[in-house]
Amino acid sequence: MPVSKGSGNIKLRKKLKLGNGISKDDKKSVETLEDSNGKGVKRSKKAQNRENDTDGKGSRTKNAVEGVVNGKSCGKRKRVYADNKGTLENSVGSSRTRSLLKAERQEKFSHSREYGYGEGRRSNNSELSNERKSRKVKEIRDVDGYGEEENVKRKSKERKTLDRSGSKQKAEPPSRFSRKKNLGESEQRPKKKKRVIRIDPHDTSNKRLDDGLPSKDNNKEKQEDSAKEKTVELSKNAQFRSILPSPSILSFVEDNLLGRRRDIQLKRAGYNIELSAPLDNIPFSTSSERERIEEPVFRNKLEFFAAAKVSSSFPPADLPEIAFAGRSNVGKSSSLNALTRQWGVVRTSDKPGLTQTINFFKLGSKMCLVDLPGYGFAYAKEEVKEAWEELVKEYVSTRLGLKRVCLLIDTKWGMKQTDHELIHIMERAQTKYQIILTKTDTVFPIDVARRAMQIEESLKAKKSVVQPVVMVSSKSGAGIQSLRTVLAKIARADHLPLSAIYPRTDAYKISDAVEGDNAAISRIKYFQEGEDDVVQIDQDMSQSFRPFTRSQAMVLDDVHLALEKEFAF
Numbered sequence: 236m237p238v239s240k241g242s243g244n245i246k247l248r249k250k251l252k253l254g255n256g257i258s259k260d261d262k263k264s265v266e267t268l269e270d271s272n273g274k275g276v277k278r279s280k281k282a283q284n285r286e287n288d289t290d291g292k293g294s295r296t297k298n299a300v301e302g303v304v305n306g307k308s309c310g311k312r313k314r315v316y317a318d319n320k321g322t323l324e325n326s327v328g329s330s331r332t333r334s335l336l337k338a339e340r341q342e343k344f345s346h347s348r349e350y351g352y353g354e355g356r357r358s359n360n361s362e363l364s365n366e367r368k369s370r371k372v373k374e375i376r377d378v379d380g381y382g383e384e385e386n387v388k389r390k391s392k393e394r395k396t397l398d399r400s401g402s403k404q405k406a407e408p409p410s411r412f413s414r415k416k417n418l419g420e421s422e423q424r425p426k427k428k429k430r431v432i433r434i435d436p437h438d439t440s441n442k443r444l445d446d447g448l449p450s451k452d453n454n455k456e457k458q459e460d461s462a463k464e465k466t467v468e469l470s471k472n473a474q475f476r477s478i479l480p481s482p483s484i485l486s487f488v489e490d491n492l493l494g495r496r497r498d499i500q501l502k503r504a505g506y507n508i509e510l511s512a513p514l515d516n517i518p519f520s521t522s523s524e525r526e527r528i529e530e531p532v533f534r535n536k537l538e539f540f541a542a543a544k545v546s547s548s549f550p551p552a553d554l555p556e557i558a559f560a561g562r563s564n565v566g567k568s569s570s571l572n573a574l575t576r577q578w579g580v581v582r583t584s585d586k587p588g589l590t591q592t593i594n595f596f597k598l599g600s601k602m603c604l605v606d607l608p609g610y611g612f613a614y615a616k617e618e619v620k621e622a623w624e625e626l627v628k629e630y631v632s633t634r635l636g637l638k639r640v641c642l643l644i645d646t647k648w649g650m651k652q653t654d655h656e657l658i659h660i661m662e663r664a665q666t667k668y669q670i671i672l673t674k675t676d677t678v679f680p681i682d683v684a685r686r687a688m689q690i691e692e693s694l695k696a697k698k699s700v701v702q703p704v705v706m707v708s709s710k711s712g713a714g715i716q717s718l719r720t721v722l723a724k725i726a727r728a729d730h731l732p733l734s735a736i737y738p739r740t741d742a743y744k745i746s747d748a749v750e751g752d753n754a755a756i757s758r759i760k761y762f763q764e765g766e767d768d769v770v771q772i773d774q775d776m777s778q779s780f781r782p783f784t785r786s787q788a789m790v791l792d793d794v795h796l797a798l799e800k801e802f803a804f
């Protein structure tokens with residue numbers, strides 16, 4: 236049959252986009268097939284796509300169309316066409332069906348023209364020109380390397396680069412093409428600005444900020460802060476390094492082998508480094524551990540007898556007490572073991588916050604050593620730590636039998652704010668305290684001397700502090716013997732019966748008036764004995780003289796006068 240050039244066919248060709256994806260042969264065959272039927276066949280988009288398919292599916296479609304047009308059964312394919320369109324129930328429709336279809340098509344076109352979308356757009360000239368324009372724009376963009384797809388890719392790439400480096404400048408475009416014109420445009424795009432705003436530099440919850448991506452200003456601030464910190468740190472360090480220790484401290488440090496030492500040096504000096512705390516031994520000695528202790532009071536057995544979490548559970552103050560206070564992990568419990576050379580009686584740990592109650596240990600019937608919980612950093616809840624601190628403060632300011640607080644300071648770190656707070660409380664309560672530098676084996680000998688000098692200088696104006704600063708190491712045993720000597724004197728002074736010091740009845744009365752005041756007793760002792768080791772006690776007393784109350788001072792003055800009379804000083 237001759238090929239009719241009916242409008243139906245032209246429309247159909249347009250609909251099938253024959254100019255785009257189908258080969259000439261295909262076009263021909265389709266046209267021939269259509270014409271052989273003499274009627275236009277309306278196709279679904281799916282069918283069109285199949286025809287446009289270049290990987291051989293087109294021929295299958297052709298067969299399908301053939302089958303439809305010839306009225307032969309093509310199995311499923313025939314049905315698919317029919318189903319897809321929804322209007323073609325059979326390949327060869329009746330004239331009535333055809334006219335119905337035509338009417339429907341016309342209605343659709345008019346509807347499309349009205350709203351400017353769908354199939355009708357192709358037949359509309361203005362719509363077509365619009366489409367051409369948009370296509371041109373698309374082409375221009377493609378030429379410039381700004382295809383829509385590429386744009387999306389570029390944006391996401393830029394965003395990724397921004398995320399990693401944090402700076403907008405570093406973001407590089409993916410395209411090799413020159414994009415100078417478009418760069419300006421893209422920077423002005425509101426979308427991009429929004430992204431920058433989204434990265435809030437003050438939002439700490441934004442994890443990207445933790446990676447160091449904040450704005451320039453923030454970086455500047457950080458740099459300034461770190462520079463300040465460095466200068467503060469440096470100046471602190473420089474200050475410490477500039478301390479010139481006195482020759483007496485330096486020679487003490489050297490004589491007692493304080494500070495970090497090599498094993499070979501200890502061996503040469505005759506110490507057995509196989510023993511625990513080797514420097515707390517008599518060189519070349521073969522005697523047993525406790526026999527080496529020179530102060531007899533520390534040869535007594537160390538016995539735990541009470542623990543208190545609140546002040547109401549403190550045991551009665553029968554014995555003179557020496558307490559060990561300080562920050563957590565400073566070495567309080569270790570020093571108790573080292574003093575008595577009874578390892579393991581007091582529990583120690585490298586984890587701060589092991590001692591959580593006030594623990595009382597008897598040293599025979601002579602003395603009571605008290606291990607206090609540490610303050611400052613510890614592995615415990617805030618409220619629990621606060622409770623410990625309160626308990627320690629209450630103990631050092633109210634405990635009756637307390638003769639001295641050994642305030643332990645780590646040689647490496649020196650005194651901290653919390654140490655000063657406790658000092659303030661003890662000063663107010665007129666509690667005697669002495670600074671003990673611990674862990675001296677962790678720093679160089681010169682730094683041990685520097686730290687001692689630094690602390691002595693800083694506490695010069697304090698009234699309740701007992702000088703000198705004692706330097707020890709529980710690990711190496713250096714300085715432990717010196718600490719024993721200081722503490723043994725306290726026990727001895729407290730245990731001397733008054734009758735042995737001053738046998739007069741009025742002296743008893745006077746001492747009753749200042750009951751519990753060790754300084755007054757020491758002063759009497761000093762006047763009577765005038766021995767060298769008592770002078771040390773008198774030195775302590777001279778510092779504790781001033782904070783006495785007016786009535787106490789008067790009593791002491793009376794004692795002084797009485798003694799002057801008696802001994803004609």
Ligand SMILES: Nc1nc2c(ncn2[C@@H]2O[C@H](COP(=O)(O)OP(=O)(O)OP(=O)(O)O)[C@@H](O)[C@H]2O)c(=O)[nH]1
Nearest residue numbers: 564565566567568569583584585588589590609709
């Ligand atoms: N190098 C060195 N380490 C020490 C010294 N004294 C104690 N240590 C160690 O420091 C850690 C803490 O010692 P502790 O005696 O438990 O400290 P603490 O002050 O009682 O600690 P808390 O009970 O938590 O307040 C332990 O691991 C000890 O072995 C020392 O003189 N030198």
Ligand SMILES: [Mg+2]
Nearest residue numbers: 567568589590
């Ligand atoms: Mg402890």
